[in-house]
Amino acid sequence: MIHITRNIAIDESEIKQEFIRASGPGGQNVNKVSTAVQLRFNVTNSPSLPDDVRKRLAHLAGKRVTEDGVLIIHAQRFRTQERNRHDAFDRLVKLIRTASERPKVRRKTRPTLKSKRRRLETKRHRSEAKRMRRPASSSE
Numbered sequence: 001m002i003h004i005t006r007n008i009a010i011d012e013s014e015i016k017q018e019f020i021r022a023s024g025p026g027g028q029n030v031n032k033v034s035t036a037v038q039l040r041f042n043v044t045n046s047p048s049l050p051d052d053v054r055k056r057l058a059h060l061a062g063k064r065v066t067e068d069g070v071l072i073i074h075a076q077r078f079r080t081q082e083r084n085r086h087d088a089f090d091r092l093v094k095l096i097r098t099a100s101e102r103p104k105v106r107r108k109t110r111p112t113l114k115s116k117r118r119r120l121e122t123k124r125h126r127s128e129a130k131r132m133r134r135p136a137s138s139s140e
Helices: 027-031 051-064 081-100 113-133
Strands: 015-020 036-042 070-075
Touching (some): 015 081
């Protein structure tokens, strides 16, 4: 079990990992050893996630979620399988933790009377300054 929050824990059997060859650092081993990790987690069919978290996770992950609802995390930052595996798991946990936080509800506010008056006074002052810059007209 991977504990995400107090309420959310994911069974490791829900996560599939595959080791593939990575580009980048590795020297001569880069073409021989499969050090990169591809983590797959089925977001839509996961019994561990509540519905609201599932929706937010799919939205947060964006293009990393396939049409089938599978989240794919690709980790190849390090030269060893083990470090890449931990990196991928950490990124998955961080993403789910972020999705589990409820967004703040925005409450509409109205400007105060004083702020309205201040805005109008500033506009009046600005208008007066610009009017004074104009050349004097002959009709006055």
